[in-house]
Amino acid sequence: MKTKHSQNPKQKTNIPLWMLKGNGQYANIQKQTNFLIKTVKELSSIMQNEILSEKFVKSKGYLQMINPLIKLLTLLVFILICSLTKSLITLILLGFITVSLAKLSALNLKDYFKRIWIILPLLVFVFSIPASTSLFSKGVPLFYIYKGLNLNIAGISLPTELYISFSGLIMILKMSLRIGVSVSFAYLLIMTTRWSSITHAFSVLRVPPLIVTIFNMTYRYIFILSKIAAEMMEARFLRTVGSTGGKSNRSFMASRMSILFIKANFLSDEIYNAMRCRGFCGEGVSLYKFKIGKADLLWIANNILILIVLFLGELLT
Amino acid sequence: MHIPEGYLSPQTTIPAIAAMVPLWAIALNKVKKTLNHKQIPKLALCAAFSFVIMMFNVPLGESSVHAVGAVFVAILIGPWAACIAVSVALIIQAFVFGDGGILAIGANCFNMAVVMPFVGYYTYKLIAGKSKFESKRNMLGIFLGSYLGLNLAALFAAVEFGIQPLLFRGIDGNPLYGYYPLSISVPVMMAEHSFFAGPIEGIITVAAIAYIAKFAPQLLSNNTIQKTSAKESFFTTYKPVILGIVTLVLLSPIGLIATGTAWGEWGADELKEKIGFIPQGLEKLSEIWNAWLPDYSMPGFEGGFLSSSAFYIASAIIGILLVASITYITSKIAMKEQESEN
Amino acid sequence: MKALESNTIFKLKNASFAYPFEEPVLKNISFSISKGEMVSVLGANGCGKSTLLKIFAGLLCPQEGVFNAFGNNITEELLLEDKFSKQYHQKIGFIFQDSDVQLFCSTAEEEIAFGLLQLGISEAEVKERICDVINLLNIEHLKDKPPFKLSGGEKKKVAIAAVLAMNPEILILDEPTNGLDPRTQRWLAELLTSLGSAGKTLITSTHNLELVQEISKRAILFNEIHTIAADLPTEKLLSDSKLLLSVNLVDEYYHRHEGSKHSHFHIHNY
Numbered sequence: 001m002k003t004k005h006s007q008n009p010k011q012k013t014n015i016p017l018w019m020l021k022g023n024g025q026y027a028n029i030q031k032q033t034n035f036l037i038k039t040v041k042e043l044s045s046i047m048q049n050e051i052l053s054e055k056f057v058k059s060k061g062y063l064q065m066i067n068p069l070i071k072l073l074t075l076l077v078f079i080l081i082c083s084l085t086k087s088l089i090t091l092i093l094l095g096f097i098t099v100s101l102a103k104l105s106a107l108n109l110k111d112y113f114k115r116i117w118i119i120l121p122l123l124v125f126v127f128s129i130p131a132s133t134s135l136f137s138k139g140v141p142l143f144y145i146y147k148g149l150n151l152n153i154a155g156i157s158l159p160t161e162l163y164i165s166f167s168g169l170i171m172i173l174k175m176s177l178r179i180g181v182s183v184s185f186a187y188l189l190i191m192t193t194r195w196s197s198i199t200h201a202f203s204v205l206r207v208p209p210l211i212v213t214i215f216n217m218t219y220r221y222i223f224i225l226s227k228i229a230a231e232m233m234e235a236r237f238l239r240t241v242g243s244t245g246g247k248s249n250r251s252f253m254a255s256r257m258s259i260l261f262i263k264a265n266f267l268s269d270e271i272y273n274a275m276r277c278r279g280f281c282g283e284g285v286s287l288y289k290f291k292i293g294k295a296d297l298l299w300i301a302n303n304i305l306i307l308i309v310l311f312l313g314e315l316l317t
Numbered sequence: 318m319h320i321p322e323g324y325l326s327p328q329t330t331i332p333a334i335a336a337m338v339p340l341w342a343i344a345l346n347k348v349k350k351t352l353n354h355k356q357i358p359k360l361a362l363c364a365a366f367s368f369v370i371m372m373f374n375v376p377l378g379e380s381s382v383h384a385v386g387a388v389f390v391a392i393l394i395g396p397w398a399a400c401i402a403v404s405v406a407l408i409i410q411a412f413v414f415g416d417g418g419i420l421a422i423g424a425n426c427f428n429m430a431v432v433m434p435f436v437g438y439y440t441y442k443l444i445a446g447k448s449k450f451e452s453k454r455n456m457l458g459i460f461l462g463s464y465l466g467l468n469l470a471a472l473f474a475a476v477e478f479g480i481q482p483l484l485f486r487g488i489d490g491n492p493l494y495g496y497y498p499l500s501i502s503v504p505v506m507m508a509e510h511s512f513f514a515g516p517i518e519g520i521i522t523v524a525a526i527a528y529i530a531k532f533a534p535q536l537l538s539n540n541t542i543q544k545t546s547a548k549e550s551f552f553t554t555y556k557p558v559i560l561g562i563v564t565l566v567l568l569s570p571i572g573l574i575a576t577g578t579a580w581g582e583w584g585a586d587e588l589k590e591k592i593g594f595i596p597q598g599l600e601k602l603s604e605i606w607n608a609w610l611p612d613y614s615m616p617g618f619e620g621g622f623l624s625s626s627a628f629y630i631a632s633a634i635i636g637i638l639l640v641a642s643i644t645y646i647t648s649k650i651a652m653k654e655q656e657s658e659n
Numbered sequence: 660m661k662a663l664e665s666n667t668i669f670k671l672k673n674a675s676f677a678y679p680f681e682e683p684v685l686k687n688i689s690f691s692i693s694k695g696e697m698v699s700v701l702g703a704n705g706c707g708k709s710t711l712l713k714i715f716a717g718l719l720c721p722q723e724g725v726f727n728a729f730g731n732n733i734t735e736e737l738l739l740e741d742k743f744s745k746q747y748h749q750k751i752g753f754i755f756q757d758s759d760v761q762l763f764c765s766t767a768e769e770e771i772a773f774g775l776l777q778l779g780i781s782e783a784e785v786k787e788r789i790c791d792v793i794n795l796l797n798i799e800h801l802k803d804k805p806p807f808k809l810s811g812g813e814k815k816k817v818a819i820a821a822v823l824a825m826n827p828e829i830l831i832l833d834e835p836t837n838g839l840d841p842r843t844q845r846w847l848a849e850l851l852t853s854l855g856s857a858g859k860t861l862i863t864s865t866h867n868l869e870l871v872q873e874i875s876k877r878a879i880l881f882n883e884i885h886t887i888a889a890d891l892p893t894e895k896l897l898s899d900s901k902l903l904l905s906v907n908l909v910d911e912y913y914h915r916h917e918g919s920k921h922s923h924f925h926i927h928n929y
Contacts, residue, residue, distance in 0.1 A: 013494070017517070038494065048397055054482060060652070061650040062651060062652070065651055065652070075688075077421070078544075079322070079419050079420060080327070080420065081325050082323075082324065083323070083326075083418075083420050084327050086487060086493060095639070097644065098354045100559075100641060100644055100645075101644070104648050109507045116415065116598045120321065120415065128434070128496070131496045131497060136482075136492075136496055136497070137490075137496065157409075166422075167491055168393045168491065171491050171496065172496075174323075175323050175324070175494075175496075178322055178323030179321050179323050179418070181323050182323070182403065182415070182418055182419060183322070183415030185414060186412050186415050186419060189412065190412060190413050195765070195766060196769075198412075208345060210348075210349065210357070211345065212403075213357070213403075214357065214360060214361050214364065214401065215408075215409070215599045216365040217357070217358060217361035217370070218405050218406070218409065219365075219409065220366050220763055221361055221362050221364075221365035221366075221408070222365040222369065224365075225366060225369050226369060237848075255524065255528055257521060257524075257525050258368075258524070258525040258528035258529055258532075259528075261362075261366060261529065262529065262532065264365070264366065265359065265533070267760065268359065268361065268427070269358060269360065269361040270755065270760040271360035271763055272355070272357070272711070272756065273718045273760075274753075274755055274760050274763065275755045275759040275763065276717075276718065276824075277716060277717075277745065277748050277749050277751070277752075277822075278748070278750060278773055278774035278821065278825070279716070279744075279745050279749060279777030279778055280773075280777060281741040281744060281745060281777075295651040295654060298647045298650055298651045299647065299651065299655070301647065302643055302644055302647035305643045306643060306644070307554045311644070313355075534679075535679035535680055538679070
């Protein structure tokens with residue numbers, strides 16, 4: 001089929017006629033609300049604007065003042081306690097500690113709750129509700145879902161009664177709290193500390209230098225990758241009019257993944273070259289030395305006191 | 318299939334981390350020996366890539382369903398390097414996104430950074446042999462490798478949190494950590510991964526490798542690790558993996574030997590009986606553990622739960638007040654010190 | 660490293676280079692560069708300029724022929740040796756075409772510090788050099804900013820600062836004015852001219868013919884078949900319109916005004 005070209009003698013290039021005219025209306029333009037595109041863009045923007053930029057690292061907050069190595073170790077201790085304790089109160093207290101630390105460290109509380117507590121802990125709680133029933137846990141009934149049922153389906157007799165027990169609820173509440181507390185502590189660490197300081201802390205803890213280097217490079221590449229991925233998604237979105245089916249999405253994903261990898265590989269080679277040009281031979285360097293200041297001593301004292309409170313609490317109850 | 322914090326008891330997570338440390342050490346050595354300087358950024362890139370792939374997950378009850386890309390990475394840089402790459406991705410995820418518990422890093426790494434790449438890679442090698450990329454045999458190998466790798470990893474994960482209610486129960490008889498038993502966790506995880514995530518991982522890995530073979534074949538030609546493994550015997554090659562599994566099995570369900578009572582309830586005597594010796598520290602520890610009574614069903618419950626919960630609420634409030642004032646005061650002092658220093 | 664026997668720092672003899680699975684991008688190249696020279700490398704896109712510069716910078720090695728730097732024959736193995744690599748790279752400052760690739764630290768200050776810390780210089784001197792270089796390039800206001808938030812021109816300045824702080828004898832720049840606004844281009848041209856007069860060896864690849872006559876005394880021209888078309892003093896090369904047209908570096912409207920040292924934006928009415 002021969003496309004008609006413009007007959008304009010002044011133009012040296014052969015522009016097809018359809019390009020010189022307008023487009024008219026495309027029928028059936030559906031709104032593209034592909035979750036993939038939204039997820040990538042949203043995650044990418046959070047990473048760029050908050051994590052990579054270390055937006056909150058420079059704020060005047062409590063946690064920002066603490067030596068990164070001490071912060072890392074303290075938070076690990078708290079996570080360990082969170083995992084070991086069987087007491088609901090301890091978990092609630094730990095949760096409270098994370099919230100107050102978030103507030104004292106000038107973090108955005110709304111985002112904090114939205115990202116940490118609403119997503120995983122809530123989901124887990126909801127999904128675990130069956131576990132709080134008499135099907136999975138014992139205990140004194142709190143309320144009955146049904147009573148005195150005599151039903152046989154396909155030869156399997158259903159339990160005569162199904163209730164939710166108080167102990168069951170407490171059990172799933174503890175689970176959600178464990179998750180929330182542990183994720184909170186990790187979030188607090190990341191938001192208030194430079195990544196390069198955290199990896200420097202790793203190297204102080206005798207993690208091999210090659211691994212520390214890999215961590216740093218991976219961190220950097222994650223941002224580049226997500227940025228490229230977001231741009232690719234954007235480009236596809238802009239070129240697509242109308243909805244696309246599942247199969248086309250899958251092959252789209254596969255080819256995009258490969259292109260992303262190839263592009264990123266080229267970029268990563270260049271970055272590595274740039275690093276070598278500045279003398280890099282496998283060892284990371286840091287402008288900041290770890291010092292222990294008054295703030296750190298106070299922090300340690302603070303936490304020892306909290307630990308004492310927690311222990312005593314458990315002993316008494 | 319990340320396992321979040323709280324689903325695994327410390328008796329599982331800590332031995333898992335202990336088992337991973339030698340595996341990581343071996344992987345690091347292998348990487349140092351076979352990958353030259355220039356491959357390191359490629360490894361980091363693969364880690365970043367795996368990270369980004371794993372970000373797209375669909376929550377599934379206790380865990381989640383997502384592609385991992387471990388076999389894709391293993392085909393590009395070898396299974397040992399893949400172990401490091403995926404582990405790095407998982408560790409960063411645990412810290413930055415809270416995806417997967419921090420203590421559960423050992424178990425998660427074992428599933429996704431050891432089981433998956435090794436099973437996937439060697440299955441691929443078994444089936445594809447010396448066939449060229451883009452040939453039918455090669456693609457079949459890639460598909461089966463990634464499918465099998467993912468599903469086996471999912472199986473391990475399902476078993477890990479499925480045995481928790483079996484082994485770790487509180488005094489009240491309720492599970493302390495994971496509460497859905499094997500009879501639920503295994504079918505659910507396996508169904509989702511064999512019918513949904515597995516095929517997707519397989520198809521996407523095949524397509525991606527084919528694409529790269531066509532447009533950037535130089536990326537597939539740097540795998541130098543094969544040189545050494547051809548000469549080693551089966552046992553030498555697989556020894557570290559076997560070691561890891563054996564360690565995990567031995568350490569974790571010590572409870573299996575003792576018919577599963579939670580660690581906290583063992584007295585030093587019981588342990589002596591079961592194992593025949595008792596480390597000093599453990600004796601002291603068990604006393605502290607015993608002090609940590611989990612119960613809200615304590616004396617006084619019989620009087621109706623209102624009175625007991627009132628006590629609970631009261632102690633919680635006191636605790637909060639104490640903790641709050643300590644934290645608030647110290648932070649204020651710290652900030653004042655900081656300002657006077659500047 | 661052997662002491663300098665002559666003034667030659669770089670020497671290529673029958674060098675060829677091809678990327679894996681691709682056609683050669685440099686064919687049989689031979690020429691030398693001496694200390695203190697100001698050289699431009701010109702040619703249409705894809706003729707191999709970047710590759711040549713990377714060979715000089717110690718990032719690539721020719722598969723055929725010889726590359727000799729500072730009296731040593733450079734090989735892949737030699738470049739993998741950490742000690743040699745550090746010394747080599749300290750002498751050469753390389754400015755990449757894409758600034759993003761070169762900026763990998765969290766703030767501009769850290770970026771400048773990176774190379775210095777790798778050199779093992781004392782903390783006090785590191786701080787002093789950072790200060791000096793920031794003042795030289797007027798980027799005090801960018802010190803604490805993350806590089807990815809900077810504009811094209813600002814990124815270029817930070818990249819140059821990071822490289823200059825290491826005090827290399829040789830500066831290699833790959834299309835340094837790409838993507839820069841006219842004012843920044845002017846600033847860069849002046850900076851390079853002063854560095855050249857101070858005795859630094861300057862090797863620049865560019866399309867920007869206005870820049871070429873200011874920052875180089877010698878111009879090496881590549882043609883589209885990846886060999887050297889000419890190696891002449893700049894003035895002479897730039898006056899040869901026929902030559903430039905034959906390698907597809909200029910279009911048919913290219914012309915020069917006699918004796919002009921600066922070029923101004925102006926329009927001809929044809």
